[in-house]
Amino acid sequence: MRLAQRLDLYERLMRLDKPIGILLLAWPTLWALWISSTGQPNWIILWIFMLGTVLMRSAGCVINDFADRDFDPHVERTRNRPMAAGLVSKKEALALFSILSICAFLLILRLNKLTIMLSFAALFLAASYPFTKRFLAIPQAYLGIAFGFGIPMAFAAQTGAVPAIAWLMLLANVFWAVAYDTEYAMVDREDDLKIGIRTSAITFGQYDVLAVLASYGMTLALLAGVGAMLKLGLYYYLGLAVALAIAAYHYTLIRGRERDKCFKAFIHNNWFGAAIFGGILLNYWQETSLLLRSYF
Numbered sequence: 001m002r003l004a005q006r007l008d009l010y011e012r013l014m015r016l017d018k019p020i021g022i023l024l025l026a027w028p029t030l031w032a033l034w035i036s037s038t039g040q041p042n043w044i045i046l047w048i049f050m051l052g053t054v055l056m057r058s059a060g061c062v063i064n065d066f067a068d069r070d071f072d073p074h075v076e077r078t079r080n081r082p083m084a085a086g087l088v089s090k091k092e093a094l095a096l097f098s099i100l101s102i103c104a105f106l107l108i109l110r111l112n113k114l115t116i117m118l119s120f121a122a123l124f125l126a127a128s129y130p131f132t133k134r135f136l137a138i139p140q141a142y143l144g145i146a147f148g149f150g151i152p153m154a155f156a157a158q159t160g161a162v163p164a165i166a167w168l169m170l171l172a173n174v175f176w177a178v179a180y181d182t183e184y185a186m187v188d189r190e191d192d193l194k195i196g197i198r199t200s201a202i203t204f205g206q207y208d209v210l211a212v213l214a215s216y217g218m219t220l221a222l223l224a225g226v227g228a229m230l231k232l233g234l235y236y237y238l239g240l241a242v243a244l245a246i247a248a249y250h251y252t253l254i255r256g257r258e259r260d261k262c263f264k265a266f267i268h269n270n271w272f273g274a275a276i277f278g279g280i281l282l283n284y285w286q287e288t289s290l291l292l293r294s295y296f
Contacts, residue, residue: 068133
């Protein structure tokens with residue numbers, strides 16, 4: 001096999017051709033970077049976290065496919081993935097995962113000691129999540145911790161501490177992950193039942209749609225609490241209102257439990273995360289504008 005073909009397989013294994021996972025990992029990290037710095041993030045830290053997001057999401061996809069290599073061939077949506085199709089070996093996958101993890105760790109070495117210590121927990125979460133589908137009834141909650149661990153790390157990098165507000169934001173991200181990944185799991189429910197994988201869509205059963213809506217509601221309620229604690233302004237809550245409207249739109253997609261529409265709802269969560277970040281961004285922009293006016 002030519003080098004270009006091998007690199008294409010690795011790109012598919014890392015899911016670089018499907019950036020939604022990078023975005024779902026990036027948005028909560030960006031929320032935390034802006035809030036922890038009151039709207040003025042250190043740009044070096046910002047770039048380190050964004051590059052780290054790409055590397056760790058890619059590493060997570062590789063180890064996920066390694067863990068699911070015996071299951072993916074039996075699932076319609078995943079049977080053509082490189083490992084499921086037998087195009088990438090176990091040794092190659094583990095080597096790629098190691099390289100990506102090391103590169104991410106080298107980036108973190110530029111940051112403070114607390115952030116470096118937290119990075120070990122982040123690596124453990126990313127590496128262990130794929131295996132939780134064997135025994136956890138709602139592995140999506142574990143995914144929410146793994147995908148949201150950039151939040152405490154961002155606070156640590158910016159401030160040297162992880163305050164209670166960071167853990168509250170992480171909890172909000174857990175509920176968001178349960179919402180969007182349940183939509184994702186609804187796509188594969190029939191296949192997952194056959195092969196014995198545990199997912200929230202199976203656990204919630206006939207209440208899956210209600211659980212998704214309740215999870216969106218908890219996400220927004222917790223983030224509203226964050227806004228109240230930090231005394232954020234109107235723009236922040238407008239961002240949450242837009243996210244609420246997006247969640248309502250998702251209900252129209254998933255209520256019939258059709259595979260394509262459930263997957264569309266999952267992909268559309270990019271805009272949910274973006275709406276919240278937009279509210280945060282505008283809030284601090286307004287505060288900066290008011291401060292400048294007071295001087296001039």
